[in-house]
Amino acid sequence: MSARNAMAAMLDELMGPKRNVELGKDTKVTFDDPDICKYYIVGFCPHDMFVNTKADLGACPRVHDDNLRLEYPKSDKFEKLGFEREFLKFLSRLDEDNQRRIRKNLEKLKANEENGQKKEDLRKLRDEQEIARIDGEIKLCMAEAEKAGEEGLVTKCQELVDKIEQLEKQKTAVEERLNNTATIPPPIDESAIKVMEVCEVCGSMLIKNDAQCRVEEHLSGKMHMGFSKIKVTIEELRFDNGSRGHLLMLLDISVNVKDGDHVNETDHVIEIGEGGLDRVHEIAIVAEVVRATDIVGMIVIGVTGTETIATDDIVAK
Structure with missing residues (x-):
């Protein structure tokens, strides 16, 4: 990072990313502001962890806003903006x-x-x-x-x-x-x-x-x-069943469109891959996903081993 960019980053930290906005215009920073570090809001920024080591990621190009970090868990947008999914992807890449x-x-x-x-x-x-x-x-x-x-x-x-x-x-x-x-x-x-x-x-x-x-x-x-924290965080996120965001992104559950005899092109399908979960626990997870998701008419398919479990009745509940 050049001296100019380093100085700009420092000013952003002190004064906010909208420090150059004209007077009278909205300067409120939102969670999804492109200048804000989403990893820092969700938990921590890996860029801060490996400074001056062989794994140094360089300085984070985005702003670490402590106020947004405190507000995010209390916000109605908590785990609805996809930040957790991106956080997991980045941590997984670092772990790989x-x-x-x-x-x-x-x-x-x-x-x-x-x-x-x-x-x-x-x-x-x-x-x-x-x-x-x-x-x-x-x-x-x-x-x-x-x-x-x-x-x-x-x-x-x-x-x-x-x-x-x-x-x-x-x-x-x-x-x-x-x-x-x-x-x-x-x-x-x-x-x-x-x-x-x-x-x-x-x-x-x-x-x-x-x-x-x-x-x-x-x-x-x-x-x-640093890598110990990354590994622990990945595991915590993957097995945290307390929210829609964690369930959808960390149990390797993907939301997509699928063709089939009983599934139309516009149907939303959640597929749960093999993960060593038993049938009862897996169906419980599916039910939790459906209850935490506001998608109407969702069809859920859980796979345990080679057995396919159709759980449309859970959706009805």
């Missing part, structure tokens, strides 16, 4: 993006582990080859030392015996390294020898069994708390 990041980091971690295993296997292979090479050189030196002894070349024989002793020491060192990885010098990058894991909430890479203070620091961080 986060889930992709988690999967990506898990794949990256797995690839690193596999790559590390390949490097370890290659190191072992090289050590085994080095041992074989030293064994071959020792045998050659022993043969030459034996020949020198037979020929009375005492000095040469002693030199070869000393060389054999050095080769034996080299072989012992390689064997110890092969059988005990603890003797491997630590790499320059300390994190390379630490076992990593992926946070299932925010996707951050963490050191497994890290110090408690660093664990607490992560748990209280913006990304972890």
